Amino acid sequence: MEELTYLNSRMNINGKAIAAQSFDVIVIGSGISGGWAAKEFCDLGLKTLVLERGRPVKHVKDYPTASYNPWDMSARGALSREMRDQNPIADRCYAFDDATKHFFVKDSEHPYIQEKPFDWIRGYQEGGKSLIWARQTQRWSNFEFEAPARDGFAVDWPIRYQDLEEWYSHVERFVGISGNRDGLANLPDSEVLPAWELNCLEKHIQNSIQSNFPDRPVITGRCAHLTEPTPIHLEQGRGKCQARNLCYRGCPYGAYFSSNTSTLPWAEKTGNLTIRTHSIVHSIIYDQDKQRATGVRVIDTETGAATEFFAQVIFVNASTLNTNLILLNSKSARFPDGLGNDNGLLGKYIAFHNYRGSIVAQYDGFSDFYYKGRRPTMAIMPSFRNVHRQEMDFQRGYLVAFEAARQGWNRRDTLGAAPGRELKDMISRPGPWQVYMMMQGETIPKEHNQVRLSKDQTDKWGIPLLVTSVDYDENDEKMLADFLEQGGLMLQQSGCSNISPSDSGQAPGLDIHEMGGVRMGRDPETSLLNRWNQLHLIPNVFVTDGACMTSVGTQNPSLTFMAITARAANHAASLLKSQDI
Numbered sequence: 001m002e003e004l005t006y007l008n009s010r011m012n013i014n015g016k017a018i019a020a021q022s023f024d025v026i027v028i029g030s031g032i033s034g035g036w037a038a039k040e041f042c043d044l045g046l047k048t049l050v051l052e053r054g055r056p057v058k059h060v061k062d063y064p065t066a067s068y069n070p071w072d073m074s075a076r077g078a079l080s081r082e083m084r085d086q087n088p089i090a091d092r093c094y095a096f097d098d099a100t101k102h103f104f105v106k107d108s109e110h111p112y113i114q115e116k117p118f119d120w121i122r123g124y125q126e127g128g129k130s131l132i133w134a135r136q137t138q139r140w141s142n143f144e145f146e147a148p149a150r151d152g153f154a155v156d157w158p159i160r161y162q163d164l165e166e167w168y169s170h171v172e173r174f175v176g177i178s179g180n181r182d183g184l185a186n187l188p189d190s191e192v193l194p195a196w197e198l199n200c201l202e203k204h205i206q207n208s209i210q211s212n213f214p215d216r217p218v219i220t221g222r223c224a225h226l227t228e229p230t231p232i233h234l235e236q237g238r239g240k241c242q243a244r245n246l247c248y249r250g251c252p253y254g255a256y257f258s259s260n261t262s263t264l265p266w267a268e269k270t271g272n273l274t275i276r277t278h279s280i281v282h283s284i285i286y287d288q289d290k291q292r293a294t295g296v297r298v299i300d301t302e303t304g305a306a307t308e309f310f311a312q313v314i315f316v317n318a319s320t321l322n323t324n325l326i327l328l329n330s331k332s333a334r335f336p337d338g339l340g341n342d343n344g345l346l347g348k349y350i351a352f353h354n355y356r357g358s359i360v361a362q363y364d365g366f367s368d369f370y371y372k373g374r375r376p377t378m379a380i381m382p383s384f385r386n387v388h389r390q391e392m393d394f395q396r397g398y399l400v401a402f403e404a405a406r407q408g409w410n411r412r413d414t415l416g417a418a419p420g421r422e423l424k425d426m427i428s429r430p431g432p433w434q435v436y437m438m439m440q441g442e443t444i445p446k447e448h449n450q451v452r453l454s455k456d457q458t459d460k461w462g463i464p465l466l467v468t469s470v471d472y473d474e475n476d477e478k479m480l481a482d483f484l485e486q487g488g489l490m491l492q493q494s495g496c497s498n499i500s501p502s503d504s505g506q507a508p509g510l511d512i513h514e515m516g517g518v519r520m521g522r523d524p525e526t527s528l529l530n531r532w533n534q535l536h537l538i539p540n541v542f543v544t545d546g547a548c549m550t551s552v553g554t555q556n557p558s559l560t561f562m563a564i565t566a567r568a569a570n571h572a573a574s575l576l577k578s579q580d581i
C-alpha cells in the first residue's frame with residue numbers, strides 16, 4: 001500500500017454519516033483491558049464501538065493449531081530458520097513458535113525505533129495479547145499503592161487498594177481465578193476457584209523456605225484458569241481446564257480467560273457492541289470550543305480509507321505503548337504536543353519488570369515420585385524486600401516464581417548413550433528433578449525512560465513511528481544481584497545441588513509488562529490522569545490500560561488493568577447518565 005497521510009485520504013463526512021458513525025462510547029483496542037471496557041459499557045446499556053487494528057479472531061474457529069500434535073507441524077513446532085531470522089524481536093519471546101506465530105506481530109511489518117534496546121512484543125488482532133498471555137493474576141496491595149509516596153519516587157497514586165478491592169472481586173468472579181486464600185498482607189486474597197497443586201519437590205522447597213525464612217511465604221500462583229467453572233463461566237460457554245498447557249494457541253474449551261472467549265462475546269450478546277477490526281486509530285479529535293474530545297480518526301488497514309467515529313466518551317486501551325503513541329499523535333492547536341500534555345510528561349516515566357535473573361538447580365531425591373498433567377502456573381513468593389521499611393541498598397523488591405519437574409528424554413545424560421537397548425531404557429524413564437526459579441522485579445519509573453514520536457519516519461499508514469528510550473539502572477542491577485544470591489541460598493538450604501544462577505541480560509520489553517507514560521496522580525502539574533483515569537484536561541478521555549500506571553509493583557499487572565478498567569467504565573457510565581461529562 002502506498003504511504004498515505006490521514007488528512008489527504010480523509011473522506012467527506014456528511015450529517016447522515018455522522019449519525020451512523022456515532023456511539024455512546026468508543027473503546028480503542030480489544031485486548032485484555034479494552035474487552036473489559038466493552039463488557040461493562042454494553043452491560044450498562046451503552047452503545048459501544050470497539051476499534052481494533054488487527055484482524056477478527058473468533059473463539060475456537062480462529063485457533064487453527066489448538067489441537068495439533070507435534071507431528072502435525074513441519075518441525076514439531078519449532079520455527080523455521082527463515083521465520084526466526086526475519087523476526088528477531090518476536091523470536092526472543094518464549095511463547096513465539098510455529099503453533100502460535102499467527103498471534104504475534106512480525107517485526108518487519110510494524111517497525112519502531114529503539115534508541116536503546118527494547119523488545120516490544122505485540123499481538124495485533126481481536127483479543128490482543130489476551131490470547132497469548134501467561135494468565136498469572138495476583139492482586140496489588142497498599143504496599144504497592146503507597147510505595148511512591150513512602151519511598152519518594154514517581155508521584156503518589158491517587159487511589160488505594162480499598163478503591164479497587166470490589167472491582168478486583170467483580171473481575172475475578174467473571175474471569176475465573178484459581179488459587180488459595182493465602183491471607184497475605186502484600187498479596188491480598190482473590191475470589192478463587194480451586195488451586196492447582198504443587199508437586200512433591202515444590203512442597204519440599206516451600207516448607208524448607210518457610211522454616212528458614214518465616215517472612216517468605218510460598219504459595220501456588222493464582223491464574224486465570226477454570227479449575228471448576230461456576231454458573232457465570234458456563235453462561236459464557238467456557239469449560240474446565242484440562243491441564244494441557246497449550247494455551248498460547250487459543251483454548252477450544254475457553255478454560256483460560258481471553259477477551260475472545262469471555263468479555264467480547266458477552267458484550268456482543270447484549271446487542272450494544274459494534275466491533276470494527278482492521279481499524280487503526282490514528283488520533284483522537286479534540287474540539288476546542290467544547291473542551292472535549294469528540295471522536296477518533298481511523299484508517300482502514302485493508303483499504304487505506306480514512307474515516308471518523310464519534311462518541312461522548314473515549315476509552316484508550318491500545319496497550320501501554322500504543323496508547324502513548326495515539327495520545328502523542330493527537331495534536332491540535334490547543335495541544336500541539338499531544339492530547340492533555342500541557343505538562344510535557346506524556347510518554348515519560350515508563351517502567352517495566354526486571355526479568356533478568358533466573359536459577360536452575362538439581363535435586364537428588366523423590367526419585368519414585370511423579371506428577372500428572374501440565375499445570376499452567378508456578379509456585380510464587382511475594383516480594384519480601386523493603387516491604388515494611390526501606391532496608392536494602394536498592395529500592396522496592398521482586399516476586400520469585402519457581403517450578404520443579406523431572407527431566408525428559410532429551411536430558412543431557414541421554415546424549416552420550418549409544419542407540420539400542422540402553423538408550424531406550426534411559427529415555428523411557430524420567431530423569432532427575434530440576435528446579436527453575438525466576439525473578440519479577442519492580443523497576444522505578446524515571447523521566448528519562450520514555451517513548452516519543454519520530455520526527456521524520458512513519459509507518460505505511462503515515463503514522464509516526466514510536467521511539468523507545470528505556471533502560472535499566474543501578475537499582476535494577478543491585479536487585480538482580482540480591483535475587484541471584486537469595487534464590488541460590490534458598491535452593492541450597494532446600495537440598496538442591498548444581499545451582500546455576502544466570503543473568504539473561506535481556507532488554508527491557510521482553511517482560512511484556514511495560515507500563516506508564518500517561519500516569520495517574522493527584523496533581524495535573526505532575527500527572528496526566530485523575531483518580532478515575534480521566535485526562536485531567538479532557539475529562540471524557542479515559543486511559544485504563546498499562547499506560548495509566550504510576551508505578552509497577554512486583555505482581556503480574558493485567559488483573560489490575562482489568563479492575564481499573566471496570567471501575568473507570570462504571571464511573572464514566574454514571575457521568576454519562578447524569579450528563580456530567
Ligand SMILES: Cc1cc2nc3c(=O)[nH]c(=O)nc-3n(C[C@H](O)[C@H](O)[C@H](O)COP(=O)(O)OP(=O)(O)OC[C@H]3O[C@@H](n4cnc5c(N)ncnc54)[C@H](O)[C@@H]3O)c2cc1C
Nearest residue numbers: 029031032033053124128129134135136281319545557558
Ligand atoms: C507471552 C506473554 C505472557 C504474558 N503473561 C502475563 C501474565 O502471566 N500475567 C499478566 O498479568 N500479564 C501477562 N502478559 C501481559 C498481558 O498480555 C498484557 O498486560 C495485557 O494483554 C495488556 O492488555 P491491554 O488491553 O493493555 O493490551 P492488549 O491485550 O495488547 O490489547 C491491545 C489491543 O489494542 C490494539 N491496538 C493497538 N493500537 C491500536 C490502534 N492504534 N488502533 C486500534 N487498535 C489498536 C491491538 O491490536 C490489541 O488488540 C503477557 C504477555 C505475553 C505476550
Ligand code: SF4
Nearest residue numbers: 241242244245247251
Ligand atoms: S491448559 Fe487449560 S486453558 Fe490451557 S489450553 Fe489446556 S484446557 Fe485450555
